[in-house]
Amino acid sequence: AQKITQTQPGMFVQEKEAVTLDCTYDTSDPSYGLFWYKQPSSGEMIFLIYQGSYDQQNATEGRYSLNFQKARKSANLVISASQLGDSAMYFCAMREFNTGNQFYFGTGTSLTVIP
């Protein structure tokens, strides 16, 4: 089974609007971390936000917030007030802390912000 599933290959959003990028995960490890990365066309991977499995509150970093629903095993990324510079690939990732060091990446969502 896929550890990380991103079901939206491509998304469009109007500039200044909010957008939600979906991510579901699969793990039996009670201790894990969830990550979101942005990859612009330049190819670099930019860390955006982190959510630990024991964190009580949803993580927020500026315009990025993570909608963490543990029972549903989902960790959706919400980008508020979209900007043209937000156009990029977005990857959701997970690390299981008790079962090794490997990060599992989803297949990514391509976000295009429309002016």
Next chain:
Amino acid sequence: SAVISQKPSRDICQRGTSLTIQCQVDSQVTMMFWYRQQPGQSLTLIATANQGSEATYESGFVIDKFPISRPNLTFSTLTVSNMSPEDSSIYLCSVVLALNYEQYFGPGTRLTVT
């Protein structure tokens, strides 16, 4: 956070040759990884670079094809050996900071094999 540099940033190589990619981190880190990202794909972990011992390779990757060195806690190299066009990818090194579990990536090396 960690600042990571990679050399070269891009290269075009001929089939059958080898390329060594360098990864330098601005602080000592325990965990260092090498990933491959083929065109239009997600990231695939090649190996974990262990300081002072052999790298740990993931399924589908072997040391003869992707030898890795990790001479100290701030530096690692990945060699892509006997290259074929299928090796054309972005190769990224990454580190994990123990304090906050966050993983940071280098800028990547774009490799094209002709």
